[in-house]
Amino acid sequence: MNHWILVPIILPSLAAPLIVLAARQDIVLQRCFSISSTAGMLAVSLFLLGQAISGPPQLYELGNWPSPFGIVMVLDRLSAMMVTLTSLLALLVLLYAIQAWDTRGRHFHALFQFQLMGLAGAFLTGDLFNLFVFFEVLLIASYGLMLHGAGAERLSAGFQYVVINLAGSTLFLVAVGTIYAVTGTVNMADLAVRVPLVPEADQGLLRTGGLLLLVVFAIKGALVPLHFWLPRTYAAASAPVAALFAIMTKVGAYSIIRVFTLIFGDGAGEVAWLAQPWLIPAALATMTLGMIGVVAARSLRWLICFATVGSMGTLLAAIGVFNSEALAGGLYYLLHSTLIVAVLFLIADQVAQRRGDHGDSLASASSYPQMGLLAGFFFLAAIAMVGMPPLSGFVGKLLILDSVRASSYGPxxxxxxxxxxxxxxxxxxxxxxxxxxxxxALPAGEAVQEEVALLPLIAIALLLSGIVALTAFSGPVTAFLYATADQLIDPADYIAAVLNSRPVPAQGL
Amino acid sequence: MEYLVATAVGTLTAVGIYMILRGRTFPVVLGTALLSYAVNVLLFSMGRLVIDRPPILLLELEHYTDPLPQALVLTAIVISFGMTALVVVLALRAYLESGSDHVDGEAAEGGNRE
Incomplete structure (x- = not known):
């Protein structure tokens, strides 16, 4: 067994208590631990990504319990890619946060590490119930992070966020329970084998369970009509947290891809492609509502929140076609939209900090320091977000549009x-x-901010260069994504890796 | 017994949903707690309802009760308990900071919504 698969989960879960217990008083030490843990996670996930590209899916059986009975972690191309994306985003967001944001409330770094642990776990797990558990881990951490910095608006928005996610968790359990009742397993690869064998009488329950899962993931992915929590939550959260949350909606998208290609995919018999008739209309509505929100927004943060909703719509419409080209286009768009949403939130924060009382409201105020630089950043980010050439948003949308031509949903x-x-x-x-x-055009106002904080600007520039790199290397990236999508559409390798494994023979200690 | 359990789950869910749709935070908190009870009982019954059987698989045993849902319920109880504690604290903090216990932050008398 390849023990490295566990490292992206173990590393942050060790760093977090260390930060709370050993470095509670010392913010510099906290930053060191946090950065080194995240950087370590990035290194390991790049290593795992290399392994996933060159080999078949790999299985890790916790405690050497044979699958499908024990808890399993599975590393395939998609999970390796998502973990890498998470740790890369986390490292850059952390770079942004350590200038000032992490001192505006307690335990920022510990919560941040727990969040990373939950995210990595959700991407790597091969077990439906464990997916629930890791969802809870990342949600609990996100509640703490969302409230970071406190304030009445944040608390009130936080309450709504917590309650809607509690309701989502309840639904998740109902769905897992229903599916377990008719199949007798919660291991995803085992489910893929057993779902086609479910007797006629239980098909209704199975469909219910599957569609309830779709509802749960749609809440996470902010799909209309379950998107209401997102704008207010992200607008109220502090900037680095909102930027990290860019990956949270993608957890919903990831889960939809995983469950509805592996379990309810081509081989699922009567419930094959269960999600498709629901997902595409909802995704089209999400796109529309999100972009109408962009036009109607009165402040930059709200505008970005609605752009996030809209981009989830584009992403899920591509996923909902469920063929390998569209899935590859969707995954490319996923990479792009995670980075771009994060960088937009950070730019909005920089603008708001410099405009004093005007904050990020879309009203003209006097000019402010580094306006040219920020305008340049915003211009690049906006081009990418909207999907204008030459940046990755354009490439992503082009891939999606090109791949759905043959589909009946294409027009x-x-x-x-x-x-x-x-x-x-x-x-x-x-x-x-x-x-x-x-x-x-207006006269310059008095400078609100005296000294220029460099690190946040560097973090923004690095994220933007990530977008540029994604565009420049879109050839190799899409080649990788086509292979990933093929692996998802035909999950025989994944199932074989999980079910045909042999436990490691016990050795004397 | 099936009827009893099913009615209990249904009632708990119905009351829970009604409560989380209320305007003030306290009923909402109670509603999430009720929903989590409902789902725990539901999960528990997913391994089928069996009386007086050991929750373990042995070769000489012909009838047993499925142990996995019990393990799942245990995990779910721990998580939902923690979540309820968190949401209580959160509701209390939101009330103290904003002077209103309305979920949308609408002002009660003397509230100070910006």
Whole structure:
């Protein structure tokens, strides 16, 4: 067994208590632990990604209990990619946060590490119930992070966030219970084998369970009509937290991909492609509502929140077609939209800090320090978000549009993606001109911020260079993603890796 | 027995859903607690309802009760207990900070919504 598979989960879960217990008083020490743990996680996940690219899916059986009875972790291309994306995003967000944000409340770094543990676990687990457990781990940490810095607005939004996720967790348990009742297993690969064998009489329960899972993941992925929690939560959260949360909606997307290709995929008999008729209409509505929100938003943060919702719509519409080209396009868009949403939240925070009382509201105020630089950042990020050439948003949307041509949903997806892109373009152009163009004509106000914090700007620049790299290397990236999508659509390797394993023989200690 | 358990789950769920749709935080907290009870009982019955059987698989035993749902319920109870504690504290803090126990932060008399 390859013990490295566990490291992305173990490392942050060791760093977090260390930070709480050993470094509670010393913020510098906390930062050191936090950065080194996240950097270590990135290194290990890159190593795992290399292994996943070159080999078949790998299994890790905890405590050497034979699968499908024990708890299993599975490393395949998708999970390796998601863990790498998470740790890369986390490292850059951390770089942003250590300038000032982590001192505005207690235990930022510990919660951050626990969040990473939950995320890595959710991506690596091969077990439906464990997916629930890791969801809870990442949610508990996210509750703490969301409230970081406190304040009445944050607390009130936090309460709603917690309650909707509690309701989601309850539904998750109901779904897992129902599926277990008709199949007798919670191991995902084992489920994939057993679902086609479910007798006729139990098909109704199985469908119910499967669609309840879709509802749960749709809550996480902010799919209309379950998106209401997202804008207020992300707008109320502090900037680095909102940027890290860019990966949280992708957890929902990941779970939809995993469950509805592996368990309810091609080989599922009567429940094959169970999610498709529900997912695509909901995704189209999500796209529309999100981008209308972008046009209507009154502050930059709300605009980004709605752009997040809209981009989830584009992503899930591509996933909902469930063929390997569309899935590859969707995954490319997933990489892109995670990075771009994060960088937009960070830019919005930099702008808000410099505008004093005006904050991030979309009203013109006097100019402020480094406005040109921030305007440049925003311009690049907005181009990528809207999907204008030459950046990765364009490549992503092009891949999606090209891949859905043959599908019967193709014309709808074309119409909605192109239409909402125009709306997004309008919204972002309006925001940019209010925030950056008009103030340059007004006389300069007194500087709100005396010294320039460099690290946040470096973090933003690095995230943006990630976007540029994703565009420049889109050839190799898409080649990798096509292979990933093939592995997902035909999960025989995954199932074989989980079910045909032999426990390691016991050795004397 | 099936009827009793099913009615209990149904009632708990119905009351729980009603409660989480209320406007003030305290009923919402109670509602999430009730929902978690409902789901725990439901999970428990997922291994089928059996009386007086050991929860263990042995070769000489012909009838046993499924041990896995019991383990799942135990995990779910721990998690939902922790969550309820958290949401109580959160509701209390939100009330103390904003002077309102409405879930949307609408002001009660003397509240100070910005």
């Amino acid at each position: 709808w997806i074309w119409a909605f993606v192109l239409g909402t892109s125009v709306l997004a373009l309008l919204g972002f152009a309006r925001a940019g001109s209010q925030l950056f163009w008009k103030p340059s």
